[in-house]
Amino acid sequence: MKYFKQFFRRHRGRAVLAALLLLGQVMGTLLIPALIADVVDRGILRGNMDAILRTGVQMLVVAVLASAVAAWGSWVTSDLSALFGREMRSKLLRKSQELSIQQFGAVGVSSMITRSTSDITNLQQTLGMMLQMAVPAPIIVAASTVMTAMVSPVMALIQVGFMAVLLIAAGVVLKKSNALSRSIQVRLDRINRVLREAITGARVIRAFGNEAYEEERSGGAYESYADNMIRLNKLFAVFIPVVWLLMGALIAVVLGIGGALTLGGTMEVGQITAVTEYSTLTMAYLIMAASAMTTLPKARACLDRLQELLDMQSAVADTAAVPAEPVHTAAVVEFDHVTFSYPGAEEPVLRDLSFTMYPGQTTAVIGSTGSGKSTLADLLLRLHDVGDGRIRLGGVDVRQLSQTELRGAIGCVPQKAFLFSGTIADNLRMGRPDASDGELWEALRVAQAEDFVRRLPQGLGAPVSQGGANFSGGQRQRLSIARALVKRADVFLFDDSFSALDVKTDAALRRALRRSVTAPAKLIIAQRVSTILDADQILVLDEGRLAGAGTHSELLEHCPIYRAIAESQMNRKEA
Ligand SMILES: Nc1ncnc2c1ncn2[C@@H]1O[C@H](COP(=O)(O)OP(=O)(O)OP(=O)(O)O)[C@@H](O)[C@H]1O
Numbered sequence: 001m002k003y004f005k006q007f008f009r010r011h012r013g014r015a016v017l018a019a020l021l022l023l024g025q026v027m028g029t030l031l032i033p034a035l036i037a038d039v040v041d042r043g044i045l046r047g048n049m050d051a052i053l054r055t056g057v058q059m060l061v062v063a064v065l066a067s068a069v070a071a072w073g074s075w076v077t078s079d080l081s082a083l084f085g086r087e088m089r090s091k092l093l094r095k096s097q098e099l100s101i102q103q104f105g106a107v108g109v110s111s112m113i114t115r116s117t118s119d120i121t122n123l124q125q126t127l128g129m130m131l132q133m134a135v136p137a138p139i140i141v142a143a144s145t146v147m148t149a150m151v152s153p154v155m156a157l158i159q160v161g162f163m164a165v166l167l168i169a170a171g172v173v174l175k176k177s178n179a180l181s182r183s184i185q186v187r188l189d190r191i192n193r194v195l196r197e198a199i200t201g202a203r204v205i206r207a208f209g210n211e212a213y214e215e216e217r218s219g220g221a222y223e224s225y226a227d228n229m230i231r232l233n234k235l236f237a238v239f240i241p242v243v244w245l246l247m248g249a250l251i252a253v254v255l256g257i258g259g260a261l262t263l264g265g266t267m268e269v270g271q272i273t274a275v276t277e278y279s280t281l282t283m284a285y286l287i288m289a290a291s292a293m294t295t296l297p298k299a300r301a302c303l304d305r306l307q308e309l310l311d312m313q314s315a316v317a318d319t320a321a322v323p324a325e326p327v328h329t330a331a332v333v334e335f336d337h338v339t340f341s342y343p344g345a346e347e348p349v350l351r352d353l354s355f356t357m358y359p360g361q362t363t364a365v366i367g368s369t370g371s372g373k374s375t376l377a378d379l380l381l382r383l384h385d386v387g388d389g390r391i392r393l394g395g396v397d398v399r400q401l402s403q404t405e406l407r408g409a410i411g412c413v414p415q416k417a418f419l420f421s422g423t424i425a426d427n428l429r430m431g432r433p434d435a436s437d438g439e440l441w442e443a444l445r446v447a448q449a450e451d452f453v454r455r456l457p458q459g460l461g462a463p464v465s466q467g468g469a470n471f472s473g474g475q476r477q478r479l480s481i482a483r484a485l486v487k488r489a490d491v492f493l494f495d496d497s498f499s500a501l502d503v504k505t506d507a508a509l510r511r512a513l514r515r516s517v518t519a520p521a522k523l524i525i526a527q528r529v530s531t532i533l534d535a536d537q538i539l540v541l542d543e544g545r546l547a548g549a550g551t552h553s554e555l556l557e558h559c560p561i562y563r564a565i566a567e568s569q570m571n572r573k574e575a
Pocket of ligand 1: 374
C-alpha cells in the first residue's frame with residue numbers, strides 16, 4: 001500500500017479536489033429523494049401547483065449540478081488513476097535498469113512484461129473504480145439510513161438487515177476470489193513466456209517442425225488460465241443475481257410495510273417514495289462498491305507482485321562511501337587477483353585473474369567455450385561484483401565509481417548485437433546524442449558498415465526494426481560496433497564481436513580500428529586466433545584460470561593451450 005500512500009501524498013491537491021467533487025455528487029444524489037417526497041406530499045396530493053413547480057425547478061437545478069459535479073469528478077479520478085499507472089510504469093522501468101543482470105534474469109522477461117502491462121492496468125482500473133464507486137458508498141449508505149430512520153425507524157432497521165446480508169455475501173465471494181486472482185496473474189506470466197518463445201523462436205520451431213508441440217504447450221497455458229477465469233466468473237455469476245434478488249426483495253418489503261403504515265396513517269405516500277429511493281440508492285451503491293471490491297483481490301495480487309520487484313535491492317548498487325584514493329597509474333584497466341563465482345555455483349568461473357591494460361594497447365582474450373571470457377567482460381562493466389580481488393578503472397576500484405560514470409567510460413559491443421527500433425542514426429547516437437552526422441559516418445567507416453549504409457535509400461535515417469531484424473547478423477554486428485565507436489570512451493570492449501564477419505571484413509575492421517582508435521585501450525574477446533594475431537597482449541583462459549599471457553609468437557612458443565587452439569584452427573582451414 002505504501003506506493004498508493006506515496007502517490008496520494010504527492011498529488012494531494014488533485015486527491016482533495018476529487019474528494020470534494022465526490023462529496024458534491026453524493027449530496028446531490030441524497031437531496032433528490034427528499035425533493036420527490038416533497039413534491040408528492042405537498043404538491044401532488046394537495047393539488048398545489050406552485051409547490052409542484054417550485055420543487056420541480058429545485059430538482060432540476062440539483063440534478064444538473066450533481067451531474068456536472070459527477071462528470072468533473074469522473075474526469076479527475078480517471079486522470080488520477082492514469083497518472084498512477086504512468087508513474088508505476090516509470091518506476092518499474094527504472095528498477096529494471098537498476099537490477100543486476102542475475103536479478104533481472106530471476107524475475108524473467110515475461111513476468112517483467114506482465115507486471116508492467118496487465119498488473120499495472122489492473123491497479124489503474126481498480127483505483128478508478130474504488131474512487132468513483134467504493135469511496136462514496138459509505139457516505140451514501142450512512143446518510144440514506146439516517147434519512148430513512150427520520151421517516152421510519154422500522155424501515156431503517158429493515159434496510160440495515162438487508163445490507164448486512166449483502167455484505168456477508170460479498171465477504172464470502174471476496175475471500176474465495178482472492179486465491180483465484182493470484183493464480184490468474186501467475187498463469188498470465190506463463191502465457192506471456194510461452195507466447196514470447198513461440199514468436200521469437202518461430203524460425204527454430206519451423207526448422208525443427210515443432211509446431212504441434214508448441215501448439216500443445218501454448219494450448220496448455222491458455223487452458224489453465226481459462227480454467228481459473230471460468231471459476232472466478234462462476235463465483236460472480238452466482239453473486240450478481242443474489243445481489244439483484246436482495247435489492248428486489250428490499251423494495252418489495254419497503255412497499256409492503258410502507259403501504260400498511262400509510263393505511264394506518266403513520267406514514268405519508270411521498271415518504272414511501274423517498275424511503276424506496278433511499279433503499280434503492282443504498283443497495284445500488286453497495287452493489288457498485290461490491291463490484292469495485294471484487295477487483296480488489298486481483299489488484300492486491302498485482303500490487304504484491306509490483307512491490308516485490310520495486311522493493312528489490314539491486315545486488316550491484318552505487319556505493320555511498322567516500323571514494324577511495326585512486327592508485328596513481330598509467331593503466332586504464334587493472335584486474336588484480338580477481339575471483340568470481342555465480343551464486344549457487346560450486347566452482348568459481350574466474351580464479352585469481354590479474355592483467356593490466358594501457359592506453360592505446362589491444363588486449364585479447366581467447367579460450368574454449370565456457371572458460372569465462374564473457375564473465376570477465378561483465379565484471380569490467382560491473383554487471384556483477386567480484387568475489388575476491390579488485391578491478392580498477394583509471395586507478396579507481398570500479399565499486400567506488402558510480403555505475404553511470406563507469407559505463408560512460410566503456411564503449412561496449414556485446415556478444416549478441418542488439419539494435420533498437422528506430423533509425424540507424426538513433427541507434428548510433430545511443431552513447432552520445434550530440435554526435436554529428438560526420439562522426440556517425442566516421443564510426444560506420446571504421447566498423448566497415450559505411451558501404452551498406454550508403455546504399456540504403458535513407459542512409460542514416462534508414463529504419464531499424466525491433467532487435468535489428470531487418471539486417472543480417474554481420475550487418476548488425478558492424479552497426480553495433482559503430483554504435484560503440486561513436487561514444488567517447490577510455491576503453492572499448494568487443495565481446496566476440498567479429499564472429500559474424502567474414503575473414504576479409506574482420507581483417508579490414510581490425511586495420512581500421514588500429515589506425516583510427518588510437519588512444520583508448522581495447523579489449524577483444526575472440527574465438528578466432530586470426531582476429532587477435534596483432535594484439536599487444538593475448539590472455540589465454542582455461543576454466544577460469546589464466547593459462548598464458550603474451551603476444552601471438554610468445555604464446556605459440558610457451559603456451560601449449562594457445563598452440564593447440566591455433567593449430568586446430570589452422571588445420572580446420574587446411575581441411
Ligand atoms: N548468469 C549465469 N549464471 C550462472 N552461471 C553462468 C551464468 N553465465 C555464465 N555462467 C557459467 O559461467 C561459465 C562461463 O561463462 P561465459 O559466458 O563467461 O563463458 P565464455 O568463455 O564467454 O563462453 P563462450 O565462448 O561460449 O561465449 C559457463 O560455465 C557458464 O555456464
